[in-house]
Amino acid sequence: MKGVGVRPAELKRLTVAEAADRYGELVRAKVVTGALSPATAEVYARDVATFVALAGPDTVLDDLTGEDVDAILLAFARKPDGRRAAPQTGTQAGSQVGAQAQSAASQARFRRSVSALFKHATLAGWVQLNPMALATVTARERGGLRAERRALTREQARGLLEAARALEPEPGRRRDQRTEMRDALIVVLLTVVGPRVSELVRANVEDFYVNDGVRYWRIFGKGGRTRDVPLPQDVAAMLDAYLARGRPRTREKALLLSWRGRRLARGDVQAVIDRVVRRVDPARRRSVTPHGLRHTTATHLLADAVDMDAVRRVLGHGDLSTLGRYRDELPGELEVAMRSHPLLRPARPAE
Template sequence: MRPIDVERVSVGESVDRYVEMVRAKTVTGALAPGTAEVYARDAVTFAALAGADRVLDDLSGEDVDAVLLRFARKPDGRRSGAVGVAPGGAVQSAASQARFRRSVSALFQYAVVAGWVQLNPMDAVTVRPRHRGGLRAERRALTVEQAEGLLGAARGLADPGAGVGVGRRSDQRTELRDGLIVLLLAAVGPRVSELTRANVEDFFVNGGTRYWRVFGKGGRTRDVPLPGPVVEVLDVYLAEGRGLLDRGREPKALLLSWRGRRLARGDVQGVIDRVLARVEPGRRRSVTPHGLRHTTATHLLAAATDMDAVRRVLGHADLATLGRYRDELPGELEAAMRVHPLLGPVSGRGGMSDPAEFGGLGEAVVPDAVGGEGEGGGGERDDEGASEVVAGAPAPGGEGGGDDDAHEGGAAFE
């Protein structure tokens, strides 16, 4: 494009037009609503950090570098006040930084096509993601003791004799809802968007077993059987808790805020933290929704559950993806070597114990026939809505702010 054809629009105006275009793509199905919102949110954040009154074409690679670094230092409001997080100590995670960078790249790729910039400044950006191994503490799987403590606290919220919520208005009581959220996250391991999109009608009985029909990424669906303790809390919530929160605004939504609206993805972390506060300190550890997804995968696989069944429970298209959700458990290597297939029983000093089983959820969670998984959709990442493309750029990922979304291993800026 010739320089004279460039339209000198401000950063704020270009972002407004871009956001309108991104949201319009949801009408045609080119973008999932969740993905469009991630692009839109990151574009608005970019405008605030870069300066909405500046001309977009005047931004250089150095200017974009500065924006990326400002975002990296920006406090993560979702984690402020969370259990185990010091005041002011929660900044943007490596995964959130990588997601934001992809969103900015998508914005500028569209700006080139729209004629708002002569050259894409992302080509001159020097702040680039560097992939690192390991997970943040909040995203590692909980140990058996930690998971049992959290599950016990969640189930206790449904106990009528627990005395929770005393002093609060009856139509603002969210304890049953909070307990159900944590049980579903820890037992079934859904993505946050799958949880908040759930409707009451998605839960049904077949052959005496209660199922949750989960609507996942890429248009895929899966029917996941629910453990007995989860069903018990679900039934109590549907019979008593949901009706208190229902204001007639969201007749289908399973999870409602105390104002009667569908619960937002960004609110789920606060729910987990409230339940965590009820766990005894010795078994309490900060965890994100995605960390509970790791917990589900890790303990199901540690209990020798069929890998393909675990894959279908989590909603992955590729079995190889499970490797990213399988965290190491204390003592599992010793237990594996205790009876060697070539040497027979192996004795060692101090004795090797069997790995602890994932407790607190009753009978086996996954029968062989976990059915209902549909066809379709997109490359398998665990980024929320990461299978779509805008203006030729890879989708940013980003479960409600990127915590559970650009996949771990993450990208820290050099």
């Protein structure tokens, strides 16, 4: 969110498309003067055109926030790159179904192009605050675009869970094509249990069992290791409802199926999350990946003083030291910790 303040009188309320056109004129002028090579100018032009398409040409440039920029950068990262199409056969030929996502270098380059656009926009008075300064997505040449802080805050996580539980059938879909129960289960399992996305799509119906009235998920993790994680009651109820009414009748063993009865792939899971995120109240909405939801699970369990070894076993880590990479800072966390300091609590009366 941008800080509240008086908008300067000289600020130009340009749309994204208008700003891109004016910036394009500047880039072309630099080519004429020799300050920029034609090849570099072509790359800038292509990236800015993509930015316009992702941001929306009629969006006012100054209305874009750091969260908006994050969403645009991550949307570009997932955008199929036709130049890196995977081998295709049959009906996939000639389509983008088999195309791979953008390379790490392309993602970093796109971020630099967008940053250059906003740097000029700030100097030209098109924006009162450069949203790149508030963006949390950073460019890594080897790892691509990653959010610095991946875990959702408690409010953001609750908003996502509420949106998942409130999913309704899409208009016009036949009963056998409805996936809202499956999609809700995907988001809830990722947010509450924190499995790796590979563990989720690999899960079979038989991996879920009941012992002494508690529903467990036997997760097959890295290195052939397994772990049995108990599910909270409401999550177990969602699972049972999905198995009874939401999962297609098929001999396929996979827990998560497309409406055609095929096991979901990793990319399908991200598409499900994106659909649910769009239904979250904008005040609590933030783009997130399956791995970001795994960070969310770890962060909030640890912030709530859950035993570190228990959290390690839930996530399937070999040792406690690995948890440090999954523990993100939360806004206001230190203030809450100091307000409830154990040494300042009233002493319990002697019994």
